[in-house]
Amino acid sequence: MARKIDVPALAKGVLDGSRATLARAITLVESNRPDHRQAAQQLLMELLPHAGGARRVGISGVPGVGKSTFIETLGTRLTGAGHRVAVLAVDPSSTRSKGSILGDKTRMAKLATDENAFVRPSPSAGTLGGVARATRETIVLMEAAGYDVVLVETVGVGQSEVTVAAMVDTFLLLTIARTGDSLQGIKKGILELADVVAVNKADGPHEKDAKAAARELAGALRLMTPTSESWRPPVLACSAQADTGMAEVWEQVEKHRSTLEASGELAGRRADQQVDWMWAMVRDQLMDRLQNDAGVKKALPGLERDVRTGDLTPTLAAQTILDALG
Ligand code: GDP
Structure with a gap:
């Protein structure tokens, strides 16, 4: 017999900022069981009025560009500046290959123990549609729990970045310099989604290449139709490992959001996302x-x-x- 789910207690725990309750609530919205779905919908109805307050940022890039290092460094900076940071991942591929992007327990070890951060360790497995639903609902839970920055990580393969771009305010594309490879091997469709581009690993012997790649990408972006009339996606070089250029990247993320807010596009974007x-x-x-x-x-x-x-x-x-x- 399934135990009855105490939705009001879950809602209260999430609003009170209980990490254990938040984790349980996320597990509930990830479930496909009909009774769980029903309880999850009730929970969301109670929490929706408390959601919507976070900066929602998607972070995408192919495996190895340094996403987890970047999120660890950025997240630690943000909690240091007084923010409360939640991190989750969209990784539909995890059903096929057992090694999901968050499979490695050592990822974001520092952030995972930061009391002002909440890292959801394992993404839900399943179809992209199912994962997308769970991700949207998880964002609501994290916001209701008082996290004012939500970072949604996705692997830069397949459809998952289109899905993530459709649920965040700002989509940040992380890449690295790959010499001889035109446009660093980035698919045009993904570049078109980007609001901010950061060329990571701009340190040591790679620094010069990273800066050259950033210039090349900036040139390519100028030829493309921007995602907004009031915003041209900037390209920056940074090093997540050496913690250089990270403040500048975040500054652009903030600037993107405030520009869209001022023009009314942010409200429009979020409204469109609700309809989606x-x-x-x-x-x-x-x-x-x-x-x-x-x-x-x-x-x-x-x-x-x-x-x-x-x-x-x-x-x-x-x-x-x-x-x-x-
Ligand atoms: P992910 O697969 O995109 O999450 O990438 P990881 O964060 O796991 O990083 C992949 C590898 O690149 C690891 O060995 C990191 O130590 C390294 N790495 C990440 N960021 C940087 C950086 O800014 N500079 C350098 N030199 N290496 C980095």
Whole structure:
């Protein structure tokens, strides 16, 4: 028998800033069990009025660029300046390869023990849609718990950065200089999402290359359509390891947010994100219902077979599936 979930107690614990309760609440929103989903929705309804106050920053980059080092250094700086910092990760790949981006327990060791920081150690596994839902809801919980900076980390592969860009105020792309490789191997689509770009590892023998790469990227960005009319994405060089240039990167993140706030775009962006969230939920729940519907389940094997053999057009089969949905 499942134990009944005491939603008011969970809500109170989160609002009181209890780390253990926050961790439990995140586990609840990550769950796909129908009774958990229902409790999670109640919890979110109670906490939503207390959310929305944080700077939400997405941090993306391919494995090895230094994301965890960057978040550790930046997060420690921010808590030192009086902020309360929450970190979470979007890593849908973790279901396939056991080694998720947050699999290594030693990542962000300093920040993980900082009393003004909350690092969610392991991302939820599952489909990107499921992870996206859990991430959005986790942001609400972290804000309700009083964290005023939420850093959402994602690996720069696949669709996950598009998903993260759609739930933050500022999207920071982390990269490194790779000589001989035009645009440092960054996919154009990802560069287009960036509000701020930082070329990391600008230290020691790499410093010159990093600065050259930053100039090259700045040139490339000038040719692209910016994500906002009032903001041109700056490119900076920094070293997460040596803690140089980090204040300047954060300054640009703050400046991006205040520029968007002043122009009214921040409110518009967040409103758009709420509507996106609604549609993502509709898509998720429709897919769930489709996959669990008895009529659909019965019809599917035959339909798939006929589409494969060409006896049925995909359009007609799709219509039949939707008609079968009770
Ligand atoms: P992630 O996979 O993007 O999270 O990258 P990590 O933070 O794990 O860093 C990958 C490697 O790069 C590690 O060996 C780090 O010590 C190193 N690294 C991270 N930041 C810097 C930096 O600013 N300078 C140098 N030289 N090395 C760095």
